[in-house]
Amino acid sequence: MTIGVKKVARPREMSFPESLYLVEIVKGLGVTMGHLLSNIVRQEGIKTIEYPEVRREMPPRFRGRHRLMKRENGSPRCVACYCCATACPAKCITIVAGESPDPAVEKYPVRFDIDMLRCVFCGMCVEACPCDAIRMDTGWFTPPDDTREKLIFTIDTLLEK
Amino acid sequence: MTGPLFDITVAVARIAVFFAFCFGLVVVMTWVERKGAAYIQDRRGPNRADIFGIRAWGLFHPLADALKFLFKEDFIPDNAHRLFYQMAPMFSLAPAILAIAVIPFGPDVTVMGRKVALQIADLNVGILYLFAVSGMTVYGVVLAGWASGSKYPLLGGLRSSAQMLSYEVSMGLSLIGIFMVFESVRMSQIVAGQGGLLFGVLPKWGVFVQPLGFILFLVAQYAEANRTPFDLPEGESELVAGYHTEYGSFKFSMFMMAEYLHMVVGAAVVATLFFGGWQVPYLGDAGFLLPGGSAVAVPPAFVLLLRIGAFVSKVVFFAWLYVWIRWTIPRFRYDQVMRLGWKVMLPLSLLNIFATGLILLLLKK
Numbered sequence: 031m032t033i034g035v036k037k038v039a040r041p042r043e044m045s046f047p048e049s050l051y052l053v054e055i056v057k058g059l060g061v062t063m064g065h066l067l068s069n070i071v072r073q074e075g076i077k078t079i080e081y082p083e084v085r086r087e088m089p090p091r092f093r094g095r096h097r098l099m100k101r102e103n104g105s106p107r108c109v110a111c112y113c114c115a116t117a118c119p120a121k122c123i124t125i126v127a128g129e130s131p132d133p134a135v136e137k138y139p140v141r142f143d144i145d146m147l148r149c150v151f152c153g154m155c156v157e158a159c160p161c162d163a164i165r166m167d168t169g170w171f172t173p174p175d176d177t178r179e180k181l182i183f184t185i186d187t188l189l190e191k
Numbered sequence: 192m193t194g195p196l197f198d199i200t201v202a203v204a205r206i207a208v209f210f211a212f213c214f215g216l217v218v219v220m221t222w223v224e225r226k227g228a229a230y231i232q233d234r235r236g237p238n239r240a241d242i243f244g245i246r247a248w249g250l251f252h253p254l255a256d257a258l259k260f261l262f263k264e265d266f267i268p269d270n271a272h273r274l275f276y277q278m279a280p281m282f283s284l285a286p287a288i289l290a291i292a293v294i295p296f297g298p299d300v301t302v303m304g305r306k307v308a309l310q311i312a313d314l315n316v317g318i319l320y321l322f323a324v325s326g327m328t329v330y331g332v333v334l335a336g337w338a339s340g341s342k343y344p345l346l347g348g349l350r351s352s353a354q355m356l357s358y359e360v361s362m363g364l365s366l367i368g369i370f371m372v373f374e375s376v377r378m379s380q381i382v383a384g385q386g387g388l389l390f391g392v393l394p395k396w397g398v399f400v401q402p403l404g405f406i407l408f409l410v411a412q413y414a415e416a417n418r419t420p421f422d423l424p425e426g427e428s429e430l431v432a433g434y435h436t437e438y439g440s441f442k443f444s445m446f447m448m449a450e451y452l453h454m455v456v457g458a459a460v461v462a463t464l465f466f467g468g469w470q471v472p473y474l475g476d477a478g479f480l481l482p483g484g485s486a487v488a489v490p491p492a493f494v495l496l497l498r499i500g501a502f503v504s505k506v507v508f509f510a511w512l513y514v515w516i517r518w519t520i521p522r523f524r525y526d527q528v529m530r531l532g533w534k535v536m537l538p539l540s541l542l543n544i545f546a547t548g549l550i551l552l553l554l555k556k
C-alpha cells in the first residue's frame with residue numbers, strides 16, 4: 031500500500047486591496063454590526079438560556095439527582111437490602127435498616143442518606159436495586175447550597191420528588 | 192459679578208461639566224463594551240444587577256462594579272515595590288484626565304456680556320500639550336509592570352512601552368499634515384478652521400483634507416490606547432492580564448477607568464481634529480446655508496445646542512468605534528505590530544507630510 035499524498039488547498043494570495051486590510055476591516059465591521067442589530071431586534075434569537083428562570087430541557091435518559099419511589103400506601107419501596115450502597119463506587123449511600131411494621135415486608139430504611147457531594151452520578155445504585163426503589167430520572171442536577179450538611183440528602187428529601 | 196470671581200466661576204463650571212461628561216461616558220462605555228460584545232457574539236450580556244427590581248438592560252452593572260471594587264481588600268503583593276506599585280495606577284489615570292483640558296466641546300458663548308470659550312484651557316500649544324501628557328501614560332504601564340514583582344506584568348509592561356513608543360512616532364507625524372492645513376496647533380483654531388467648505392460642497396473637515404492622516408492617526412491611537420487589535424500588553428491568552436495582573440480592588444479599577452478615559456479622550460481628539468469638533472456641516476452662526484444656495488434660519492440658542500450635540504454625538508460614535516473594532520478584529524502578533532508601526536505607518540506618515548506640503552505649495556502659487 032502506498033502512502034497517498036493529499037493536496038491541501040492553500041489560501042489564495044491576497045490581492046492588493048485585500049492586503050491593505052482597510053476594506054476587509056470595514057466588511058468585518060459590517061458583519062459584527064449585523065449580528066449586533068439582529069440580536070437587539072430579535073432578542074428571542076439569542077441562544078443563551080436565562081438559567082435560574084429558564085431551565086434547559088434535559089434528554090429523557092439524563093441521570094440526574096436521585097429520588098426514592100413509594101409504594102401505593104405511601105411507605106418507601108426500598109427494602110434496605112444494601113445493594114445500592116454496595117454497588118456505589120463513591121460510597122456515598124448510608125442505609126440504616128429497621129424492622130418493617132408491615133408483615134409483608136421484612137425491612138425498611140430508617141435512614142437513607144446520599145451524600146450528593148460524593149456521588150459521581152454513575153447510576154450503579156439504580157441498576158443494582160432489585161425493587162426499582164431508587165431512580166435518577168428527576169431530570170435535574172443537584173441544586174447548589176451553602177453548607178455541606180444541606181447537600182447530604184436524607185430519606186425525606188429523596189422521597190419528596 | 193466682578194472679574195476674577197467670574198473667571199473662577201466659569202473655570203470651575205467648565206471643568207465640572209466636561210469632567211462629568213467624560214466620566215459619565217466612561218461609566219456608560221464599560222456597560223456598552225460588555226453589552227455590545229455580548230450582542231455581537233450572540234450572547235445576552237450583563238442583565239442581573241437590579242435596583243428595586245428594575246434591571247434596565249444591565250445599566251446598573253457599572254455601579255455594582257464600582258461598589259465591588261471599593262469594598263475589596265486593598266492588598267499589595269509581597270514582591271511588589273510598595274511605593275511604585277501604588278504610584279502606577281495614579282500615573283495611568285492622571286494623564287488621561289489631564290488630556291481632556293484642551294478639547295473644545297462647543298463654540299464660544301457670550302455669558303453676561305463676556306466671551307467664554309467652551310474649553311477648559313485654550314492653550315496655544317494645544318496638540319503638543321496633548322502629546323506631552325498622553326506620552327506619560329506609558330510610565331503608568333511600565334511602572335505597574337515593573338513594580339508588581341511578577342513575570343507577566345513585566346512582560347506586559349515591556350511590550351506596552353515598546354508599542355506605545357513606536358506608535359507615538361507615527362501618531363505625531365500623522366498630525367503634521369493637519370497643522371500644515373489649518374496652520375495652527377491650537378485646538379480651537381483647528382476646529383474653527385474646519386467650519387469652511389471644500390469645493391463648495393464638502394465640509395472642510397480634517398478627514399476630507401487629510402484622509403491618509405486620519406487613517407494613520409486612528410490606527411496609532413488604537414495602539415496608544417492598548418486596544419484591540421493592539422492589546423498585546425494585556426493579551427490574556429499569553430500574559431494573564433498583562434501589566435495589571437497583580438492589581439486588585441480600586442487600584443485595578445483605576446487602570447480600568449484610565450483605559451476607558453483614554454478611549455473617550457481619543458474619541459474626542461479624533462472628532463476634534465478630523466471631524467470638525469463641534470462644527471455641524473453647513474451650519475453657520477445664523478443658520479444652515481446649504482450648498483444649493485438655500486438658507487434655513489436657526490435661532491442662536493438652538494445653533495449652540497446643535498453644535499454641542501454634534502460634538503457629543505461624534506465623541507459617542509468614535510467611542511463606540513473602539514468597542515466595535517475590538518470585537519471585530521483579532522489581536523495582532525507582536526512582530527506584526529512592530530512591522531506595521533515602523534515599516535508601514537512611519538513611511539506612510541512621512542509620505543503624507545510630503546504630499547500635503549507639495550499640494551499646499553502648488554495651491555499657494
